[in-house]
Amino acid sequence: MSRTASPDPRPAAGPRPLPAGPSSADPGPGPRPLPAGPSSAEQAEPTAGTRSVVPAVATSALHKAFGRRIALHDLTLQVGAGEVFGFLGPNGAGKTTAMKILLGLVAPTGGQALIFGRPPTDPAARRRVGYLPEHFRFQEWATGTELLQFHGRLAGLGTAERAERIPELLERVGLAGRGGERVRRYSKGMTQRLGLALAILHRPDLVLLDEPTSALDPVGRRDVRELVRELAADGVTIFLNSHLLTEVEAVCDRVAIVNQGRVVASGPLDELAGPVVQLRLLLDRVDRDLLALVGRHGEVTRVEGTAVTLAVDTLDIAPDLATLLVRSGYRLFGLVPVQRSLEDIFVDLVGEVREQ
Amino acid sequence: MNVLVVARWTLLEARRRRLLLAGVVLSVAFVALFAVGFTLLYHSQERSLVDAQAQVTGPDSLGPRGELLALSTVLVVLGLYGVQFLAALLSLFLGAASVSPEVDSGALHAVLARPLRRLDYLLGRYLALVGLLTAYVVLMSGALLLTARIVAGYQAGDVTRAVGLMVLQIYILIAVSLLGSTVLPTLANGVVMLALFGLAWLGGIIAFIGTIPPGNELMANLGTAVSLLLPADAVWRGASYHVLPSSLVAASAFTDQAGPGLPFASTAPMAPAMLSWALAYPVACLSLAVAWFRRRDL
Numbered sequence: 001m002s003r004t005a006s007p008d009p010r011p012a013a014g015p016r017p018l019p020a021g022p023s024s025a026d027p028g029p030g031p032r033p034l035p036a037g038p039s040s041a042e043q044a045e046p047t048a049g050t051r052s053v054v055p056a057v058a059t060s061a062l063h064k065a066f067g068r069r070i071a072l073h074d075l076t077l078q079v080g081a082g083e084v085f086g087f088l089g090p091n092g093a094g095k096t097t098a099m100k101i102l103l104g105l106v107a108p109t110g111g112q113a114l115i116f117g118r119p120p121t122d123p124a125a126r127r128r129v130g131y132l133p134e135h136f137r138f139q140e141w142a143t144g145t146e147l148l149q150f151h152g153r154l155a156g157l158g159t160a161e162r163a164e165r166i167p168e169l170l171e172r173v174g175l176a177g178r179g180g181e182r183v184r185r186y187s188k189g190m191t192q193r194l195g196l197a198l199a200i201l202h203r204p205d206l207v208l209l210d211e212p213t214s215a216l217d218p219v220g221r222r223d224v225r226e227l228v229r230e231l232a233a234d235g236v237t238i239f240l241n242s243h244l245l246t247e248v249e250a251v252c253d254r255v256a257i258v259n260q261g262r263v264v265a266s267g268p269l270d271e272l273a274g275p276v277v278q279l280r281l282l283l284d285r286v287d288r289d290l291l292a293l294v295g296r297h298g299e300v301t302r303v304e305g306t307a308v309t310l311a312v313d314t315l316d317i318a319p320d321l322a323t324l325l326v327r328s329g330y331r332l333f334g335l336v337p338v339q340r341s342l343e344d345i346f347v348d349l350v351g352e353v354r355e356q
Numbered sequence: 357m358n359v360l361v362v363a364r365w366t367l368l369e370a371r372r373r374r375l376l377l378a379g380v381v382l383s384v385a386f387v388a389l390f391a392v393g394f395t396l397l398y399h400s401q402e403r404s405l406v407d408a409q410a411q412v413t414g415p416d417s418l419g420p421r422g423e424l425l426a427l428s429t430v431l432v433v434l435g436l437y438g439v440q441f442l443a444a445l446l447s448l449f450l451g452a453a454s455v456s457p458e459v460d461s462g463a464l465h466a467v468l469a470r471p472l473r474r475l476d477y478l479l480g481r482y483l484a485l486v487g488l489l490t491a492y493v494v495l496m497s498g499a500l501l502l503t504a505r506i507v508a509g510y511q512a513g514d515v516t517r518a519v520g521l522m523v524l525q526i527y528i529l530i531a532v533s534l535l536g537s538t539v540l541p542t543l544a545n546g547v548v549m550l551a552l553f554g555l556a557w558l559g560g561i562i563a564f565i566g567t568i569p570p571g572n573e574l575m576a577n578l579g580t581a582v583s584l585l586l587p588a589d590a591v592w593r594g595a596s597y598h599v600l601p602s603s604l605v606a607a608s609a610f611t612d613q614a615g616p617g618l619p620f621a622s623t624a625p626m627a628p629a630m631l632s633w634a635l636a637y638p639v640a641c642l643s644l645a646v647a648w649f650r651r652r653d654l
Contacts, residue, residue: 066653103469106653123471131469137462141372153361154470198466 054117056081056206056237057102063110064097064261071097073261075111079254081205084228084238086252088245088342090350094261095241096134099208102239103131115206127156130204134211134241136195138183144170144194145179148201155202169197174223188215196227206237213247225251245342255342257349264349273340277315281308282334283325293328297321309338358472362480363487366454370488379446379492386442387499390435394428395507401427425601428508432500433599433621439496440522440592447489447526448549451533454481455649456542465654475646482534482642489526494519514598521595521626524634525588529553531638532586535645538652552586560589564619580630587634594626594634 055078062075072094079085089095100106101113104120118125138147145166152162170179173193183191192215199207209228213221228238228251242248248255249269256266265272279298283290283306291300291308298312315337325332370376405420455478458464468474497519504510512518532552536545563579566572583590600623626634 100465100654103465105465105468107651123473126469127471129469131466133462133465133469135462136466138466139369139458139463141369146368150361150365151466151470154358154467154472156471195466 054081055079055114056083057085057113057115057239058117059098059102059111059113061111062098062101062108062113064094064101064106065109071261072101072108075258075261075263077256077263077266079237079239081116081237082232082235084232084251084253085240086248086255087239087241087258088243088248088255088346089258090243093258095258096210098258099131099210099239099241102208103129127202128205130199130202130207132192132195132199132207132209132212134214136192136215138191138194138198140184141182143180143182144175144186144197147183147194148179148197151198151201157202165201169201172227173197174220189217189220192216193220193223196224200227200231200236204236206239207231208239208241210241211243212240213242213244221247245346249342257346259350265345269342270339272342272345277312278338278340279310279312279315279318279321280334280336280338281310281321281325281332282306282336283308284331284333289328290325290330293324294321358476359480359483362472362477363484366481366484367488370450370484375450376488379488382442383492383496386438387496387503390438390500391503391507394431394435394503397431398424398428398508424508425510425603428504428510429600430618432504432510432512433596433618435500435504436497436518436522436596436599437592437620439493439500440525440595443489443493443496443522443526444529444553444588446492447485447529448533448553449546450485450489451530452537452542452545452549454485454534455537456540456545459654460541468654474650478534478538478642478646478649482530485530485534486527489530490523493522493526497522511601512599513602518595518598521591521598525591525595527638528586528588528591528634528641531641531645535641535648538645538649553588555582556586556589559583559585560593561619583630584633587630587637590626590630591634593620593622594631596621597623597625 057077057079059075059077062072062077064070064072075094075098077098087095087098097106101108102115102120104122104126107121113120115125116128120126120129142150148166148169149162152166157165166179167176170176173196175190175193175197178186178190183194186194192212196209196212199209213224216224225247228240232238232251238251240248240252252269254266254268255272256263257272258264278301281294286303286306286308291303294300294308294310297317298310300308301311302309318335318337322332322335402420402424405423408420455464458467468477501510501512501515529549533545533549536549539545540548559579559582561579562582563576566575566577566579580590596618599621
């Protein structure tokens with residue numbers, strides 16, 4: 001498949017449909033700086049096979065119950081082609097179930113899921129999809145190369161293509177020279193790397209990664225981040241399930257946070273962080289007077305030792321605040337504007353839901 | 357196309373798990389044991405009959421030729437019974453191990469996320485196992501029949517039908533255990549399959565007892581009813597009829613001389629209705645397996 005499609009895959013017409021949730025407003029373009037492409041031409045009617053128009057993933061009111069347990073309540077999501085999408089949530093939030101529905105492995109009890117506009121139960125739709133399962137279990141009696149050959153055949157790669165692609169992939173995921181060994185002898189990290197190779201074997205347009213770094217050491221994690229960035233640069237859509245927030249922060253354009261089968265927030269990372277601006281003050285001491293003093297200029301959100309985090313309306317007050325503190329006899333070591341981290345957002349949202 | 361990819365993968369698995377090696381070693385041992393036992397028994401019986409004939413002149417009812425033929429028949433039927441029993445157990449185990457272990461371990465997730473229909477996956481698994489066990493049954497029963505022919509000049513009534521029906525039994529057993537494997541966890545399926553197989557065997561015995569003169573229709577019918585549940589033993593009995601030499605069958609010498617015959621072989625051909633059922637059975641099992649597996653959440 002040619003990769004000549006526009007680098008700006010977002011449908012330019014109108015605001016993107018977004019799932020319901022506290023911060024579902026997502027009016028602006030995503031945070032990823034993308035070179036201007038012929039996007040105006042793409043506002044034309046959606047033609048079949050034009051990856052720029054048909055969303056890579058679209059679910060509406062997806063519902064899944066396993067007996068009495070409801071894994072997904074009402075999942076509505078849309079991931080544009082070329083996006084790097086982070087799907088976040090605590091364990092048991094329904095992330096894996098959602099991913100399995102997108103692969104036709106699990107049938108929803110309600111709602112609809114589409115990949116590139118087709119139902120995932122259609123094998124032709126899955127031809128464009130690569131998948132790394134959460135537990136990355138493969139046939140252990142086979143060698144890495146045999147597994148790649150088998151999956152290559154299933155994905156429709158020809159003999160010559162497989163012969164060229166497999167060694168290249170083993171090299172790319174850091175398994176060069178290990179393809180002849182049985183998967184049984186692989187370490188967990190090696191197996192996960194093999195799983196990544198399997199996921200991108202047939203140059204898919206959409207890659208679903210379910211906790212892709214759970215077994216990897218820090219070097220392996222960095223490798224995966226690089227791999228994701230390379231794929232994204234090639235225009236591949238990435239759907240990343242994770243509860244490792246730093247990872248998601250590092251690679252994703254847009255995230256959705258799910259809890260108990262519902263999307264509780266979604267949008268570009270910087271928008272999720274919200275307009276709330278915080279100032280972190282590093283002082284020589286923190287006492288009641290100080291808290292009262294800074295409390296007049298904002299809301300104290302955290303006190304750690306002699307560091308105070310203050311939510312303020314605008315960063316413009318920073319110089320005056322510094323002057324005020326120094327005049328009141330405090331020694332100021334630092335005054336830094338900070339944005340809420342994904343972890344803060346996550347804990348706020350998931351914690352809120354849990355408390356209900 | 358994908359069916360063949362999966363079938364090939366299944367054969368590779370059989371090789372990697374040393375199933376092929378174990379199968380070949382055991383089979384060679386089995387055939388060798390049969391050949392040695394058959395030769396020794398046949399020749400010792402032949403000698404004692406020659407001695408007896410030297411003392412007692414005059415033809416007796418069966419004659420030494422007839423007695424030797426009866427002995428060969430019993431040995432060949434026993435040998436083939438062993439072959440079909442081993443093949444049946446292998447079918448049940450391989451069928452039971454074909455789907456559920458991969459579902460349980462999660463190894464199937466990545467495979468079925470490919471553009472592979474679940475129907476093709478099941479058919480590929482089935483084809484490979486059927487191919488393996490057909491080769492097993494044909495080679496083993498061929499070797500046994502050939503041994504009997506060389507040593508004793510034994511001629512089965514209809515080798516093609518005998519082996520064909522033994523192979524049909526394999527198709528039935530793999531299909532039913534594959535069906536079980538899509539529904540039940542591996543161990544539970546193994547237990548259910550062995551119980552079913554035992555029940556079918558018992559059904560055959562009950563039906564056999566029902567045919568012992570003066571005959572008991574209720575028992576015969578009960579046996580048939582059980583055979584409908586799993587027509588494996590019924591098919592084997594059908595095969596065993598074609599193993600008997602035609603002369604023996606025509607004269608009914610075997611049944612007349614040796615009482616009601618062997619409890620695990622049949623002196624009558626398979627009823628056409630049962631044969632039709634046996635032919636439809638694997639198709640029905642596979643259809644059910646596909647219908648169930650397509651809807652199953654993984």
